[in-house]
Amino acid sequence: MTLGGLASGLSVSLKIRNLLASFQVHEQITRLVCVEGWSAIAWWAGPRFDDLLRAYPPMSQAKWARLESSVNLGRWGNPEPYFVSLDLATARHPQTLLATHLNGKPLTLEHGAPLRLVVPVKLGLKNVKAITRISYTKDEPTDYWAKRGYSRYDGI
Amino acid sequence: MFLRTEMGIERAMGQAGGVHHLSDGYVLKSPFTEQAGSLLQNPFMFCGGVDDDVAEAMYSKNRLVPTFTKSQITPLRNKTEPHPTPAIFPNGV
Secondary structure (H helix, E strand, C coil): CEEECECCCCCEECCHHHHHHHCCCEEEEEEEECCCCCEEEEEEEECEHHHHHHHCCECCCCCEEEEEECCCECCCCCECCEEEEEEHHHHCCCCCEEECEECCEECCHHHCCCCEEECCCECHHHCCCCCCEEEEECCCCCCCCHHHCCCCCCEC | CHHHHHHHHHHHHHHHHHHHHHHHCCCCCCHHHHHHHHHHHCHHHHCCCHHHHHHHHHCCCCCCCCCCCHHHCCCCCCCCCCCCCHHHCCCCC
């Protein structure tokens, strides 16, 4: 995973094992709510997004994060990058995790290995899987579903 | 306010019944009834534009969502599109 839009002006590349070694892992059992009307209760574990923000501060004007999975596949198996916008207040929320584990085991590819966003104050579509890049921006970044007419807020 | 919310719901139901369901491969289900229920529970969830602003204005950074016990864990569904393979991480994670 790479980080951009940092106060340092640098682009940082992080390995998951380094992330787990550097940050405290938090566990929480929360409900994931899908826009389609179903929900599930799952046990997540991983560093808090807030801890990452403290260790690698965004540039001073940043108000948003863009989280991207460049490895996402579309319906027919074609590459289809997925990306969401997240305001930094929500990123700093104590229940917002960069999850590496689900139900006590490392994430599977189906559930977003090696690292996914868990943001229980938002609908599931904001909980991007297999994060490959996080960029901090001053202006609200584009969002995959908002571009297709959905709410850009997607709060619960 | 009521009218705006009601209009937002109507528009959002049309949206959610289209692109997202098609993309996620749940087209064989009946999305309309499920979404109607969740929309009634929380009309702000699906309303774009003005209603996004209302939702943002009501946001509290101190609000925590409920947490559960391990005995309450339920199976987590997933999208039906293909998933990445381990080959996407040739240099490990």
